[in-house]
Amino acid sequence: MLPYLESLKEKETKLQDLKKRNLKGQTGQKLSDIFDLEKYHSKGIRGKGIKIAIFDSGLSEVFSKDFDYSDGDFLKVKKIINFSHDRSSKDSLGHGTFISGVVGSLNKECPGIAPDSEIYVLKLFTSDRVSYTSWFLDAFNYVLQNGIDIVNLSNGSSDFLDIPFIEKINELTANGVVIISAIGNEGPFQGTLNNPGDLVNVIGIGSLDYSQTNVASFSSRGMTTWSILDGIGNMKPDLITAGSMIMGLGIQKENECTLNSGTSVSASVITASIALTLSAFEDQIERKRIQNTAFIKQAMIRSTKKLKNLSITEQGAGVFDLDAFFNYIINNNQRKKAMLHPSKIDLRKNQTYYLPFSRTSIYSTMMPISFNLTLINQESLHSTILSTHYDYSGEDNLDLDMIRKCLKLSFEYPQMIWPYFGNIRLILKTEEQEECQSFSASNIELKLSLILRNLGQTTSSRDIKFRQKELQNFEQVIFKLIFDYIPTPPREKRLLIDQFHSLKYPENGYILRDSLLNSDYPYEWYGDHIFTNYVQMHQKLIESGFFIEILSESFSCFNSKYYKVLLIIDPEDYFSKKEIKKIRHDIEQNSLSVIVMGDWYNQELMKKNKFFNNNTFEVWTPFMAGSNIPSLNALLEPYHIAFGEKVYSGEIYLDKRQIMIDSGTEIIQFPKDGYLLSAKLSEESNQILANGLIFEEAFYQTKVDLNIDNSEKLAPTIGIIDKLNNMNNSGRIIVMTDSSCIDSASPSLTKCFWLIDKFVKIAVGEIDKDISLMSSKYKLPSDYASNERPTYQTYEDLDFNKLSSLNKLAHLNSQNQECKNKMSHQIQNSELYQPFTHSQSEEVVYEWTASPDSPDISNQMFFFRWIRLGVSGSINLLDGIFSNRQVFPVIITGILMVVVFYLIIKKLFCKKQQVQKSGRMFWILRRDANNFDQAGIDSETSSSMSMCSEDEFINNQERYDL
Numbered sequence: 001m002l003p004y005l006e007s008l009k010e011k012e013t014k015l016q017d018l019k020k021r022n023l024k025g026q027t028g029q030k031l032s033d034i035f036d037l038e039k040y041h042s043k044g045i046r047g048k049g050i051k052i053a054i055f056d057s058g059l060s061e062v063f064s065k066d067f068d069y070s071d072g073d074f075l076k077v078k079k080i081i082n083f084s085h086d087r088s089s090k091d092s093l094g095h096g097t098f099i100s101g102v103v104g105s106l107n108k109e110c111p112g113i114a115p116d117s118e119i120y121v122l123k124l125f126t127s128d129r130v131s132y133t134s135w136f137l138d139a140f141n142y143v144l145q146n147g148i149d150i151v152n153l154s155n156g157s158s159d160f161l162d163i164p165f166i167e168k169i170n171e172l173t174a175n176g177v178v179i180i181s182a183i184g185n186e187g188p189f190q191g192t193l194n195n196p197g198d199l200v201n202v203i204g205i206g207s208l209d210y211s212q213t214n215v216a217s218f219s220s221r222g223m224t225t226w227s228i229l230d231g232i233g234n235m236k237p238d239l240i241t242a243g244s245m246i247m248g249l250g251i252q253k254e255n256e257c258t259l260n261s262g263t264s265v266s267a268s269v270i271t272a273s274i275a276l277t278l279s280a281f282e283d284q285i286e287r288k289r290i291q292n293t294a295f296i297k298q299a300m301i302r303s304t305k306k307l308k309n310l311s312i313t314e315q316g317a318g319v320f321d322l323d324a325f326f327n328y329i330i331n332n333n334q335r336k337k338a339m340l341h342p343s344k345i346d347l348r349k350n351q352t353y354y355l356p357f358s359r360t361s362i363y364s365t366m367m368p369i370s371f372n373l374t375l376i377n378q379e380s381l382h383s384t385i386l387s388t389h390y391d392y393s394g395e396d397n398l399d400l401d402m403i404r405k406c407l408k409l410s411f412e413y414p415q416m417i418w419p420y421f422g423n424i425r426l427i428l429k430t431e432e433q434e435e436c437q438s439f440s441a442s443n444i445e446l447k448l449s450l451i452l453r454n455l456g457q458t459t460s461s462r463d464i465k466f467r468q469k470e471l472q473n474f475e476q477v478i479f480k481l482i483f484d485y486i487p488t489p490p491r492e493k494r495l496l497i498d499q500f501h502s503l504k505y506p507e508n509g510y511i512l513r514d515s516l517l518n519s520d521y522p523y524e525w526y527g528d529h530i531f532t533n534y535v536q537m538h539q540k541l542i543e544s545g546f547f548i549e550i551l552s553e554s555f556s557c558f559n560s561k562y563y564k565v566l567l568i569i570d571p572e573d574y575f576s577k578k579e580i581k582k583i584r585h586d587i588e589q590n591s592l593s594v595i596v597m598g599d600w601y602n603q604e605l606m607k608k609n610k611f612f613n614n615n616t617f618e619v620w621t622p623f624m625a626g627s628n629i630p631s632l633n634a635l636l637e638p639y640h641i642a643f644g645e646k647v648y649s650g651e652i653y654l655d656k657r658q659i660m661i662d663s664g665t666e667i668i669q670f671p672k673d674g675y676l677l678s679a680k681l682s683e684e685s686n687q688i689l690a691n692g693l694i695f696e697e698a699f700y701q702t703k704v705d706l707n708i709d710n711s712e713k714l715a716p717t718i719g720i721i722d723k724l725n726n727m728n729n730s731g732r733i734i735v736m737t738d739s740s741c742i743d744s745a746s747p748s749l750t751k752c753f754w755l756i757d758k759f760v761k762i763a764v765g766e767i768d769k770d771i772s773l774m775s776s777k778y779k780l781p782s783d784y785a786s787n788e789r790p791t792y793q794t795y796e797d798l799d800f801n802k803l804s805s806l807n808k809l810a811h812l813n814s815q816n817q818e819c820k821n822k823m824s825h826q827i828q829n830s831e832l833y834q835p836f837t838h839s840q841s842e843e844v845v846y847e848w849t850a851s852p853d854s855p856d857i858s859n860q861m862f863f864f865r866w867i868r869l870g871v872s873g874s875i876n877l878l879d880g881i882f883s884n885r886q887v888f889p890v891i892i893t894g895i896l897m898v899v900v901f902y903l904i905i906k907k908l909f910c911k912k913q914q915v916q917k918s919g920r921m922f923w924i925l926r927r928d929a930n931n932f933d934q935a936g937i938d939s940e941t942s943s944s945m946s947m948c949s950e951d952e953f954i955n956n957q958e959r960y961d962l
Helices: 005-022 031-035 095-104 133-145 163-174 263-278 284-290 293-303 322-330 397-406 434-438 535-543 577-589 603-608 629-639 685-691 753-764 805-815 854-883 888-910 914-918 939-945 950-960
Strands: 051-056 079-082 118-123 150-153 178-182 203-207 239-241 246-249 257-260 338-341 344-346 369-377 382-393 407-412 421-430 441-456 474-485 494-498 547-551 565-569 593-597 611-613 618-620 648-654 657-664 667-670 675-683 712-721 733-736 783-785 843-848 922-926 932-934
Touching (some): 051 263, 095 118, 095 263, 178 293, 293 322, 369 441, 382 407, 397 407, 397 434, 535 547, 535 753, 577 593, 593 629, 593 753, 648 712, 657 753
Parallel strands (some): 051 118, 051 150, 150 178, 494 565, 565 593
Antiparallel strands (some): 382 441, 611 618, 648 657, 648 675, 675 712
């Protein structure tokens, strides 16, 4: 269990400060005003009789100083229990106190929603924000033993494989305990849901912004990442509610109110609202009968209000409506007993609510795609699926006959649905017949029907009468998929993105993050998926007219005749020799183009990032760095392409646009006649190694001040091979040393979706020669090779004895399986196929400095920043001088400004001339000689040098004429 409290609390504090600065004149929001609580409280509906356990950081001593907590003037608490190793239950963070106040505050300035509920404050986080799974297990057992009705978890983590923790959650659900959890504060990025809020049997809550009309920027977005390999994960969050600048109890004084924001606040709002609603039941037997997470979740989903222009991954089912929820619960006799969530997905264009999935097209020969649905059956703790049935409906019966012929469905679901919830996977496959490839139909509706058999609440029910009742009734649930079936797009428009070789935490162990200087998390957990952190890249390519499919199996499981481009972005897994051979054949014989975007890899840095995990009592060693460079090198070795182990960061400019390199690598080998672009970047690796560990602890990390050296080096960053020598049918190869600028979740604020769009257009041949990337000045006259020797490693080279059991299992399962979706595509005419062999040049470029014009523009940007600062400072200075009516200082200041600006301009354009030379000059190392020969400087460089004095020109020339 990796508790979420630290980053949640820190981010809420930052959000609170930001709101105070940006919302001038606006005050915090009272929950009593948002939900009109007076109409409930005046009728005596105040949460009485409902037991709520708040798992958090304790309670402030100003509310717990008396032995009898239930007589407080501002907060009534039934019990405070300390499960942590702190000596007291005191809340020094303020988090637990605030959450308790949202539920039960009696302060009229910041009232709680259910002030008469029985609040149990269970302290599970120390003052240092430390917690352990064992503490949670003890607290869960306390909940079961004391008949707690609702558990509020305003914390979480990305570890959805903490099995003891999850099994205990299931046990609580089976016993009728309703669990509410914050969904996380990692927004606005997709795929950042936290556990346990991402579990199907937990109600995961996101936040609204201050206006109550949009999702808060900090609120984590779906979909779930534990079910995304084949396509679409489960839909989360479940719903959103108020969570920005909410007024609640402080920790200094009893009558103090403070402001807070975050999904933890939203979770406690839902917890208190459920307690308020359940307390309206006078018949306790009836209340116990309906009190389970499935019924509560169904009621919330069916009573929400959807916001326009927001997708299901942002708002879930919609905005929580207390009045509608209350009425649904009270009038529960009209309810449906089971449902699938979502009950419908619409893949047609312009369906905002179903983005990003509504960008998916259905056509023949496409890769299979799956949809993960949540089955919610509030009637029975145990149930089983007896049968499945599906059919299509539409405007034309002839179209429906073709649809039935061209589309095939299969299903995956557990044998037993328990407790109340289950995951249903719908897998959609298309046939490859020619008539299916030319066929089209619009507005097709797939209707899926599942027949459930309720087996009853044979265990763990609180109502003996219902426990012994044998339910023999059957239940039908319906799901609808609406889509357009289109003719198969031409090969030049079809892209395949490799999802199979993307590994992440927690299912693949400790995978290091892509950005070394990003201190939020030490590991890779976003999923690298077109529906999570690559969603904006996906949108850009779709808008450019391309069709993107997900490869969820090995390279042997796709037919390259259908695809023009394979995108391999930030892979962490190893390629097998069989896969490498297959891709080589596709590139050389089937004109498949490949776009490779790597990230950093450094063995010494990986060793430096191992640590002792206090939660598991094990030494955690990273299995992989930001990207699997050794395996990428093995894939690209036949073409004399290799990445190195140095780590670089910085900014470059291409087409007068900025590209951020954040913990990328460098190209250390590239073939003759390829286009190789260099950039002036700062090296991170040596500085980080010199400073030691990046994090003091695993998940309660402290960022180390690295003091990165600002000295820059020209590092080859982008490489393009137009065509392999003597191979007319070969595809193009494009490589880049970093993927941060296309990763929506990377710390870099500057994105380069336009660049990946340009890469793809070059790869498919839509752009033949791009001047900004394929200029003659970037074309290598001979093979390029740096001093660094590349490392190579394939799947067959792995030593499984040194792998953890988790990694070993993952790799054995992934590489040894047969293609489950399609038959393995063998290399045709393998006996006639002669693999491409790179012919080594007699001359090798030892140092390549051909770079875009980024140094010039960078200096201009630097110049303009100084101009802006200088002008701003001068204006302030002159304002002060003129206000005192002093004329002489004005004249002196003006003269000094002119002199300074002249020197700056002269320095910028005459400084060493390395700026101009770096993009026009290279060195050649001859194998039969020990000396270097200068290849020359073009006329453009010489003319630019003439801007300086003759002495400066001579000095600079001598500097480079070695």
